[in-house]
Amino acid sequence: MHEKLARRVREVEEVIVRYLPKEEGHQKTVIEAMNYSVRAGGKRLRPMLMQETYRLFGGHGQEVEPFMAAIEMIHTSSLIHDDLPCMDNDELRRGLPTTWVKYGYDIAVLAGDAFLIYAMETAAKACFLVKDTGLVARAMGLLAHKTGIYGMIGGQVVDVELTNQPLSREKLDFIYRLKTSALLEASMMIGALLGGADDKCLEAVEQMASAVGLAFQIQDDILDVTATTEQLGKPALSDEKNQKTTYVTLEGIDKAQADVAKISAQAIERLHCLPGENPFLEELIQMLITRKK
Numbered sequence: 001m002h003e004k005l006a007r008r009v010r011e012v013e014e015v016i017v018r019y020l021p022k023e024e025g026h027q028k029t030v031i032e033a034m035n036y037s038v039r040a041g042g043k044r045l046r047p048m049l050m051q052e053t054y055r056l057f058g059g060h061g062q063e064v065e066p067f068m069a070a071i072e073m074i075h076t077s078s079l080i081h082d083d084l085p086c087m088d089n090d091e092l093r094r095g096l097p098t099t100w101v102k103y104g105y106d107i108a109v110l111a112g113d114a115f116l117i118y119a120m121e122t123a124a125k126a127c128f129l130v131k132d133t134g135l136v137a138r139a140m141g142l143l144a145h146k147t148g149i150y151g152m153i154g155g156q157v158v159d160v161e162l163t164n165q166p167l168s169r170e171k172l173d174f175i176y177r178l179k180t181s182a183l184l185e186a187s188m189m190i191g192a193l194l195g196g197a198d199d200k201c202l203e204a205v206e207q208m209a210s211a212v213g214l215a216f217q218i219q220d221d222i223l224d225v226t227a228t229t230e231q232l233g234k235p236a237l238s239d240e241k242n243q244k245t246t247y248v249t250l251e252g253i254d255k256a257q258a259d260v261a262k263i264s265a266q267a268i269e270r271l272h273c274l275p276g277e278n279p280f281l282e283e284l285i286q287m288l289i290t291r292k293k
Contacts, residue, residue, distance in 0.1 A: 019069035057195030077115035146186035155179030167245035181213025
């Protein structure tokens with residue numbers, strides 16, 4: 001599986017790189033910062049899940065590729081902003097200096113903003129790859145919805161506001177559902193939509209992706225207290241340093257580990273209810289939510 005995954009990561013990487021902006025013009029500093037942030041590496045989880053869900057529903061064209069690049073750009077934008085001094089104040093990401101450390105606070109803010117806009121510009125290029133441009137418009141609307149105030153950014157707002165404050169399980173679930181699950185939902189739903197899924201299947205994919213996102217985030221909380229900085233490629237105990245309430249601090253590590261297993265099983269069960277087969281997608285989901293780094 002690891003060899004297969006490494007090959008797929010390289011293939012996804014090639015797609016993403018094709019859509020990165022050229023480092024030229026008077027504004028090239030911000031473009032260099034954008035590209036540095038993407039090229040720093042990563043699991044490429046979201047574009048890979050998008051493509052594999054697309055394939056699950058019988059998709060076999062190229063219209064998914066601009067969206068694969070776009071979702072990684074949006075994810076990268078969130079990481080650039082998360083690392084800022086006004087947020088988590090992290091200086092290391094994927095074993096490298098964070099964008100604000102390398103390029104400065106001001107350029108990092110602009111790079112994160114630029115990626116949000118450039119992601120939509122990139123997604124729109126799918127219009128030239130399909131006959132039904134309405135499908136692309138629907139996918140773009142979904143991408144924007146899951147990114148904005150009703151998705152990732154909305155979750156980040158509540159996360160920031162409640163730092164250093166008591167946090168209920170209800171509010172923690174809300175943050176995780178929006179901040180983490182929303183982009184995974186967008187990834188898999190866009191893949192399904194472009195692959196030909198009907199509304200009923202789209203709803204089932206959303207529920208499955210939501211479960212994957214929750215399990216993924218709880219595992220991230222577990223790793224923050226059990227893994228080393230070298231394993232994570234970012235500072236260990238970052239949540240503790242920032243006095244953040246996490247699933248582990250609320251429920252304890254034993255229950256957190258048990259809940260990851262339970263939620264993961266629910267995600268796989270929902271996958272099995274969908275039409276089509278994609279063994280690699282199932283392996284990928286299993287591996288990502290039980291990862292050790």
